[in-house]
């Protein structure tokens with residue numbers, strides 16, 4: 167007898183919803199954490215820019231999707247030179263996103279719905295409009311506030327050359343010369359990112375004191391954790407040594423650098439961990455740490471430091487069974503000795519959405535400018551998601567990926583805002599493409615994003631990908647995510663643990679067992695036959711089962727349970 171199974175999804179049951187609300191220790195070990203990019207999620211006041219009230223209004227959607235926590239990219243007071251990663255006041259909400267009362271209401275509502283809130287902390291650099299930096303410049307050379315950043319005299323006869331040869335990750339030199347109060351060209355300051363993002367000097371005690379206080383401010387507000395921006399960058403090598411020659415640095419790069427992944431950063435996190443542990447409620451830190459290897463990443467999540475670190479090695483892996491298996495094994499092996507959960511991520515606000523990455527030939531990296539084969543990309547993205555959600559540990563979902571959104575690769579230059587687009591040589595500045603506001607409804611102004619326009623134009627046809635268009639539609643990407651997340655709750659073997667048992671599989675196919683759960687991912691271009699391992703739980707495409715065997719099409723992942 168032959169049976170057809172369509173990829174399908176069912177809305178969350180009441181029982182599943184109840185589990186969301188139940189407090190659980192170590193919730194973060196297998197949590198699914200949803201990244202909200204506030205300016206592009208939901209706009210409550212029709213100004214074309216998403217805001218905190220918009221996020222609050224959509225929390226029930228996130229609860230029903232079945233995620234455990236929400237990570238919000240920065241919403242602090244900021245001139246927005248780098249979309250909020252240039253913070254002018256760490257204790258204030260930027261008026262374009264709302265105010266502290268809105269943040270409070272959002273945190274409270276989330277908790278009532280059983281969702282946790284993780285906020286973004288940006289300790290490597292501030293905005294050049296931060297009070298400390300403004301005063302440092304205004305007070306001139308010798309100002310004690312200059313010691314809180316990296317100010318240096320220039321090289322050359324008249325100090326006209328930068329103090330060293332470091333380049334900004336966004337392109338151009340990592341140093342900018344200030345004009346002193348008397349109008350003369352003066353000292354230079356370090357900025358690993360845009361000139362509007364001066365790097366703090368973490369050797370200065372006031373910097374550490376300030377950030378410990380900022381941590382407490384948000385912990386007192388009730389947040390459940392922090393995502394630490396550029397967690398690997400705080401400490402620079404002594405003497406700021408020259409690099410010698412080097413290619414343009416890449417966002418999420420993994421080269422050994424005198425300004426990244428220095429051993430001194432770990433002392434900062436040991437201190438932070440003590441603060442966090444003073445608070446009740448199982449709160450967490452997640453590190454954005456670009457390191458040369460997963461083994462170096464593991465150092466950030468030793469038991470007395472942070473809880474999780476993003477797995478950028480996984481994010482950078484092509485849709486290829488062999489490569490995926492290598493990175494999965496290496497990740498699990500490197501996390502096991504430190505007892506931290508592995509994390510898995512396919513998309514975020516800095517990289518081309520995975521539906522577009524996988525639509526293109528392999529090896530192009532994470533900043534892609536071509537749409538590629540969209541149908542292929544979506545098929546692979548769905549399969550990649552089911553693979554990711556079957557792995558032990560915690561997974562990150564970036565807003566809109568549950569709709570299968572592609573990157574918008576053809577934004578006109580005049581609307582682009584990514585600072586790297588304007589400074590770089592075109593290699594890393596395409597982040598606006600994954601930041602286009604998401605569609606909630608089939609039609610209407612900005613497809614339900616808000617009552618007005620949207621800060622980046624949404625492409626025609628965006629409404630067909632909307633939440634409204636996909637809700638309740640069997641086989642839609644949204645329902646696939648809902649079913650997968652609901653299954654993660656009902657199948658204890660999904661997410662938990664720190665190992666996978668690999669099963670024999672044809673070339674191009676990954677197959678593994680975890681307790682009563684089996685996952686098969688066919689990354690190859692041809693259908694394959696595998697044993698039907700048990701009761702079919704979910705599949706990212708249409709599979710056929712007959713006589714104990716399953717036919718798994720190209721670029722498809724299947725979940726079975728033997729329980």
Ligand code: NOJ
Nearest residue numbers: 248251359395396515516
């Ligand atoms: C990493 C953030 O994810 C990115 O968006 C930002 O531009 C840099 N850090 C600098 O803060």
